[in-house]
Amino acid sequence: MTDAGIQSILIADDEPLARERIRRLVDDIPGYQACGEASDGDSTLRGVAELQPDIVLLDIRMPGRDGMEVAERLNDLTHPPAIIFCTAYDHYAINAFQVQAIAYLLKPVRREALADALGRAGRVNRVQLQAMQARNENPETQLAVRTHRGTELIELAGIRYCEADQKYVTIHHAQGDTVTDFTLKELESSHPEQLMRIHRHTLVGIRHIQALHRSEDGQYRIRLRDDNTALAVSRRHVSDVRNRLSEA
Known part of the structure; x- marks a missing residue:
């Protein structure tokens, strides 16, 4: 006891x-x-x-x-x-x-x-x-990620965004940040219903998007819920982002 x-x-x-x-x-x-x-x-x-x-x-x-x-x-x-x-x-x-x-x-x-x-x-x-x-x-609700601590399980619904930096990708999620050797292309193709490409270096969790804004300098940014994180959207992906948001 x-x-x-x-x-x-x-x-x-x-x-x-x-x-x-x-x-x-x-x-x-x-x-x-x-x-x-x-x-x-x-x-x-x-x-x-x-x-x-x-x-x-x-x-x-x-x-x-x-x-x-x-x-x-x-x-x-x-x-x-x-x-x-x-x-x-x-x-x-x-x-x-x-x-x-x-x-x-x-x-x-x-x-x-x-x-x-x-x-x-x-x-x-x-x-x-x-x-x-x-x-x-339903195994598609979770992502098994191998890290220096071992293999971790991340809820797909909790992934806010994924950011590429050289050969590694950092997954920002509800429990914190996890560095993985998954590529953005692998994550995007495996989970298209949850993750959306907004930039060459960035995927975003669709359910966490609050709004798409255009600044005075013409740069588009997505603002996330909860902490108002702002993520740059490249011009080539703006149309896709708008279409996905209109369907949500």
Whole structure:
């Protein structure tokens, strides 16, 4: 039983040294406390039933039921814990988000990456987890992005705009900013219903547009909702922008 305001964490990994290292990392991050450990799939499920943790740090390759199967079973619960995968293998990332994982961290897990993932898990309450499960039935509502912290899941509806700078693209979204090696062309072609080209260097989330303005110097700009961010619109895209806005 953890103190009020402290997020409880179950650590599931078949390697004792890995569990010990992750426990030390958790102990070093304020607001979180390890409530138990598990060494295989079955003991993980038993630990969740007995301890009711808020978050499970889950390895994928474990004896018996692997982490993916455990995650599927956990998501059938009425009140599932948030799941953060900690693994040495990067090729499970897309499958991880199909079972509603909050984050996917590669070993050796860094303190900064774990703290960031725990912070995101802590912001997802039980109601939001159930809503996330419903949304994940349609994978086109989310974007899996590989970053230096691991693979992150971004809600397409939360993307405000994407900005290219040399060979990287920064995605500005509801939870912050994420740098990715996706190109603007890839994002535009994959998600034409959500993202619209307004400039050679910029895509914008259509639902976040407040208005299209023309300044005294003849430059067109799109103003976004919430914080009134203004984004330049190139002349070649003005007509397309107007047409899309008239259809919205």
